[in-house]
Amino acid sequence: MLDVRRMQVLRAVVVSGSVTAAATHLGYTPSAVSQQVAALEKEAGIALLERAGRGVRPTAAGRLLTEHAAVIGRHLAEAETALADLRAGRTGRLTIRYFASVGPTMLAPALARLRDQYPGVIVDPRLSEPGDPQAEVERGQADLAIVVRRPSDDVRPGVRVLHLHDDTYRAVLPTAHPLAAHEAIHLSDLAGEPWVGSEPPGPCLEPIIDACAAAGFTPDFVARSEDYTTAQGFVAAGLGVSLIPRLGLATRHPGVVIRPVRHPEPVRAVYAAARESSLTQPVVRALxxxxxxxxxS
Structure with missing residues (x-):
């Protein structure tokens, strides 16, 4: 196999017309240049230079390799430029996985800011499929995932999780509910109420269950919905009360009132998950x- 670096040495000799001039241009000694050309001739199995007065000129094989060396040199320069652009965040592609309620509230303004900072980067945000989106990050199918997780959750190999936001839950009540006139709701005041579930089993439901347990009761779910808009509709219809995180209340039903919850206040933690290697990229850090x-919201 031909050595690309030796081909560039040959090209310098051919362009300058002598070994000495090429050595000066490359910062080598003339003997080092001669050794590189001799090694390339051995690899090629044919003479590449011949004497011409006090200098040298290429043979037919030497001209052929010099032409290819010029093409390779241009491609290498283009590759170095493209790599520098990618490293600096001027180009590239960023694939993001996110869950629904974070899309309009956190992700949309963040992407608008990122577009202003890195207009040459193509951004591909997609809703997470059921399961753990960190698996896609680990496999390199996504550069970053926005997730809700518990402090005790495992972190996948090569992935780092960074805390973004603590999303507090709010009490959602029918407008005619007796507690609707309160500025804030003690969680224990909802102990005897029928409940509308707003979360699937997992890290978004557990803060509700744990907070209710700390307040001394277990919520009685009479209706369930994993969609915040539908859950609000159930509450407005008088089926029960609910707890919904603030990020899930960007769109509010006119038939409900929303109040802060105290003693205790349920919270879910929102994180960004990214590969350790991706965190060195300016565009990922900027996002x-x-x-x-x-x-x-």
Whole structure:
């Protein structure tokens, strides 16, 4: 196999017309240049240079390799430029996985800011499929995933999780409910109420169950919906009360009132999950900063 670096040495000799001039241009000694050309001739199995007065000129094989060396040199320069652009965040593609309620509230303004900072980067945000989106990050199918997780949850190999936001839950009540006139609701005041479930089993439901347990009761779910808009509709119809995270209340039903919850206040933790190697990329760091700074609903 031909050595690309030796081909560039040959090209310097041919362009300059002598070994000495090529050595000066490359910063080598003339003997080092001669050794590189001799090694390339051995690899090629044919003479590449011949004497011409006090200098040298290429043979037919030497001209052929010099032409290819010029093409390779241009491609290498283009590759170095493209790599520098990618490293600096001027180009590239960023694939993001996110869950629904974070899309309009945190992700949208963060992506708008990222577009202003890195207009040459193609951003591909997609809703997470059921399961753990960190698996896609681990496999390299996504650069970053926005997830809700518990402190005790395992972190996949090669993936780092960074805290973005603590999303507090709010009490959602029918407008005619006796507690609707209160500025804030003690969670224990909802102990005897029928409940509308707003979360599937997992890290978004557990803060509700744990907070109710701390307040001394277990919620009685009479209706369940994993869609916040539908859950609000059930509450407005008088089926029960609910707890919904603030990020899930960007769109509010006119038939409900929303109040802060106290003693205790349920909270779910929102994180960004990214590969350790991706965190060295400026565009990934910029997105995490933008998500951290994004306005909340």
């Amino acid at each position: 995490i900063d933008a998500l951290t700074d994004a306005p909340r």
